[in-house]
Amino acid sequence: xxxxxxxxxxxxxxxxxxxxxxxxxxxxxxxxxxxxxxxxxxxxxxxxxxxxxxxxxxxxxxxxxxxxxxxxxxxxxxxxxxxxxxxxxxxxxxxxxxxxxxxxxxxxxxxxxxxxxxxxxxxxxxxxxxxxxxxxxxxxxxxxxxxxxxxxxxxxxxxxxxxxxxxxxxxxxxxxxxxxxxxxxxxxxxxxxxxxxxxxxxxxxxxxxxxxxxxxxxxxxxxxxxxxxxxxxxxxxxxxxxxxxxxxxxxxxxxxxxxxxxxxxxxxxxxxxxxxxxxxxxxxxxxxxxxxxxxxxxxxxxxxxxxxxxxxxxxxxxxxxxxxxxxxxxxxxxxxxxxxxxxxxxxxxxxxxxxxxxxxxxxxxxxxxxxxxxxxxxxxxxxxxxxxxxxxxxxxxxxxxxxxxxxxxxxxxxxxxxxxxxxxxxxxxxxxxxxxxxxxxxxxxxxxxxxxxxxxxxxxxxxxxxxxxxxxxxxxxxxxxxxxxxxxxxxxxxxxxxxxxxxxxxxxxxxxxxxxxxxxxxxxxxxxxxx
Amino acid sequence: xxxxxxxxxxxxxxxxxxxxxxxxxxxxxxxxxxxxxxxxxxxxxxxxxxxxxxxxxxxxxxxxxxxxxxxxxxxxxxxxxxxxxxxxxxxxxxxxxxxxxxxxxxxxxxxxxxxxxxxxxxxxxxxxxxxxxxxxxxxxxxxxxxxxxxxxxxxxxxxxxxxxxxxxxxxxxxxxxxxxxxxxxxxxxxxxxxxxxxxxxxxxxxxxxxxxxxxxxxxxxxxxxxxxxxx
Numbered sequence: 153x154x155x156x157x158x159x160x161x162x163x164x165x166x167x168x169x170x171x172x173x174x175x176x177x178x179x180x181x182x183x184x185x186x187x188x189x190x191x192x193x194x195x196x197x198x199x200x201x202x203x204x205x206x207x208x209x210x211x212x213x214x215x216x217x218x219x220x221x222x223x224x225x226x227x228x229x230x231x232x233x234x235x236x237x238x239x240x241x242x243x244x245x246x247x248x249x250x251x252x253x254x255x256x257x258x259x260x261x262x263x264x265x266x267x268x269x270x271x272x273x274x275x276x277x278x279x280x281x282x283x284x285x286x287x288x289x290x291x292x293x294x295x296x297x298x299x300x301x302x303x304x305x306x307x308x309x310x311x312x313x314x315x316x317x318x319x320x321x322x323x324x325x326x327x328x329x330x331x332x333x334x335x336x337x338x339x340x341x342x343x344x345x346x347x348x349x350x351x352x353x354x355x356x357x358x359x360x361x362x363x364x365x366x367x368x369x370x371x372x373x374x375x376x377x378x379x380x381x382x383x384x385x386x387x388x389x390x391x392x393x394x395x396x397x398x399x400x401x402x403x404x405x406x407x408x409x410x411x412x413x414x415x416x417x418x419x420x421x422x423x424x425x426x427x428x429x430x431x432x433x434x435x436x437x438x439x440x441x442x443x444x445x446x447x448x449x450x451x452x453x454x455x456x457x458x459x460x461x462x463x464x465x466x467x468x469x470x471x472x473x474x475x476x477x478x479x480x481x482x483x484x485x486x487x488x489x490x491x492x493x494x495x496x497x498x499x500x501x502x503x504x505x506x507x508x509x510x511x512x513x514x515x516x517x518x519x520x521x522x523x524x525x526x527x528x529x530x531x532x533x534x535x536x537x538x539x540x541x542x543x544x545x546x547x548x549x550x551x552x553x554x555x556x557x558x559x560x561x562x563x564x565x566x567x568x569x570x571x572x573x574x575x576x577x578x579x580x581x582x583x584x585x586x587x588x589x590x591x592x593x594x595x596x597x598x599x600x601x602x603x604x605x606x607x608x609x610x611x612x613x614x615x616x617x618x619x620x621x622x623x624x625x626x627x628x629x630x631x632x633x634x635x636x637x638x639x640x641x642x643x644x645x646x647x648x649x650x651x652x653x654x655x656x657x658x659x660x661x662x663x664x665x666x667x668x669x670x671x672x673x674x675x676x677x678x679x680x681x682x683x
Numbered sequence: 684x685x686x687x688x689x690x691x692x693x694x695x696x697x698x699x700x701x702x703x704x705x706x707x708x709x710x711x712x713x714x715x716x717x718x719x720x721x722x723x724x725x726x727x728x729x730x731x732x733x734x735x736x737x738x739x740x741x742x743x744x745x746x747x748x749x750x751x752x753x754x755x756x757x758x759x760x761x762x763x764x765x766x767x768x769x770x771x772x773x774x775x776x777x778x779x780x781x782x783x784x785x786x787x788x789x790x791x792x793x794x795x796x797x798x799x800x801x802x803x804x805x806x807x808x809x810x811x812x813x814x815x816x817x818x819x820x821x822x823x824x825x826x827x828x829x830x831x832x833x834x835x836x837x838x839x840x841x842x843x844x845x846x847x848x849x850x851x852x853x854x855x856x857x858x859x860x861x862x863x864x865x866x867x868x869x870x871x872x873x874x875x876x877x878x879x880x881x882x883x884x885x886x887x888x889x890x891x892x893x894x895x896x897x898x899x900x901x902x903x904x905x906x907x908x909x910x911x912x913x914x
Contacts (some may be wrong), residue, residue: 455809593821624822648900
């Protein structure tokens with residue numbers, strides 16, 4: 153009884169210990185966590201170690217490296233062994249299992265016994281040891297043990313360890329394992345044919361019947377060489393019966409080869425888009441900065457993407473149309489073909505953590521509302537901007553959780569309405585909104601160390617900079633000047649057309665209208681303090 | 684004076700324009716081949732007409748060549764808009780045609796077909812979304828000026844012969860100080876019919892027929908409009 157008590161106590165101590173957790177987390181990052189920054193370095197180190205240890209092994213076939221070779225081999229084995237044990241340790245938390253069982257027993261008031269948790273722990277660890285990758289790891293270590301030298305050939309298994317460290321090999325295996333059923337069928341068929349052919353050839357071509365087959369194994373060897381269409385020709389059938397069998401086997405061989413090829417090819421064509429998507433997701437996860445998800449790559453989406461790309465913002469495009477995605481990729485954007493109302497796809501695109509914004513820009517309002525709702529459901533804080541194609545949809549989009557809506561018809565209504573009554577004003581609005589003539593509205597921040605602070609606005613001759621001062625945006629708590637009209641924005645206050653006496657303070661924003669060149673020039677002069 | 688305005692097409696964009704223009708008392712006519720959509724607009728008090736735009740005779744019956752001054756080509760297909768623009772321009776080259784476009788490519792074709800103005804709503808929306816992301820304050824300000832009815836507004840003022848602006852230099856008028864307005868730009872007839880942004884740095888001499896575009900609060904705009912109308 154006291155033993156189990158001591159174990160439980162120890163388990164709770166581990167559960168509480170931050171150091172234990174830190175250590176475990178560190179090794180988790182090093183070995184398992186695909187997102188950890190340290191992981192790629194470790195992988196590269198291991199790949200080099202595996203390759204060089206195999207190289208040494210091959211080199212030693214003819215030459216003797218002596219002591220340095222032995223030391224290198226020893227180091228490699230120690231590292232492999234440590235890695236194996238660490239993975240074994242990381243696979244699950246033993247103390248948690250004990251605690252769970254203990255708490256369950258406490259809960260239902262039953263006496264706690266060590267039996268079931270120990271069994272569960274052993275079961276779990278056994279599960280780990282029997283995974284293919286763990287077996288490969290073990291086979292890479294064991295032959296170094298002297299009494300098991302005859303297993304030296306398994307040292308080449310170290311090469312299989314590369315599966316662990318290279319993502320692309322991993323994906324290759326995963327894709328092929330999707331076709332398990334086809335491969336099983338193929339293997340059974342192959343085993344059947346090989347066995348039948350081997351028996352037949354052994355029967356007809358045995359040495360005492362004048363043939364070249366000594367053992368049954370020779371028959372199998374011959375059958376495999378023939379069916380694979382390799383045909384070394386070291387064993388050739390001498391009797392008519394033997395030759396008949398060979399003919400049949402060769403025809404079967406062609407079938408087997410083409411079937412295998414087609415299974416592999418179809419596995420990859422089916423999975424190709426998924427593999428590409430995985431690349432995109434990996435690319436998104438690689439960076440520290442947050443990205444933007446653009447759902448719908450229609451005209452609006454394209455304009456936004458073009459401008460975001462120009463300002464080097466990171467974004468990913470999701471659209472159900474394969475052609476549209478192909479176009480996006482041609483332009484060099486990250487694109488995923490799929491429908492954005494699919495929660496899983498949005499999660500993979502990082503909506504819960506790595507994305508800061510999602511833009512729902514499809515031409516279909518039903519879709520936009522649905523995507524907005526899904527996105528809001530997945531992440532309560534993300535900023536959602538949605539396109540409304542109908543007047544009635546605007547309210548629904550806000551209800552579904554959009555932060556902003558953009559309505560193409562609203563802009564058109566406003567400027568087209570202007571055109572009839574005031575064609576010149578229309579020209580001005582259209583010029584600013586479409587940015588065609590290079591004229592735009594732009595803000596310039598007054599830095600806390602700027603020479604303009606405290607000086608009246610009339611000190612700056614905007615006309616000579618070819619700029620129009622539209623207003624100054626300040627904090628909400630700034631009291632408007634008596635001569636200047638101020639309007640409140642959501643979080644700020646804009647002082648429209650500030651009068652000569654208006655004094656600038658730190659972090660004010662000048663709102664300027666002008667050509668982009670003029671604005672850049674002005675910013676430049678402001679930075680250098682040469683106004 | 685040809686006052687009639689025809690809007691071709693039935694979709695959310697055309698109805699947005701119709702609603703905008705209704706407030707300003709224009710002689711409006713909505714034309715489309717979609718009966719159901721027209722019925723909806725008719726219920727809202729618009730005059731509507733079923734017509735086939737590809738038939739020149741029907742276009743003439745709508746008043747093109749006589750009463751119609753402006754048409755909006757707001758079909759969803761660029762090809763339809765191009766066809767309509769060409770048809771209308773061949774009947775009456777003086778009609779102003781404002782067309783919708785889906786892409787920058789078709790915008791050029793529409794211009795070539797003779798459209799006076801081509802609006803690309805998707806480009807405008809795209810820019811707006813970009814502004815919302817990168818420059819939220821600018822987006823909010825533009826929203827206030829362009830779409831807001833209650834705060835700031837845009838107005839164009841035509842210089843009338845004999846008014847206080849006639850014959851004076853724009854810089855000397857001090858509109859900014861006296862009326863609390865910002866002069867966005869001007870059409871100086873001496874320099875052509877092109878709209879020139881005030882940021883170009885030129886000081887224009889104003890003559891009758893020149894047009895100023897100003898931004899300001901609605902009362903300030905009213906005041907300037909009133910005073911510039913006096914001779």
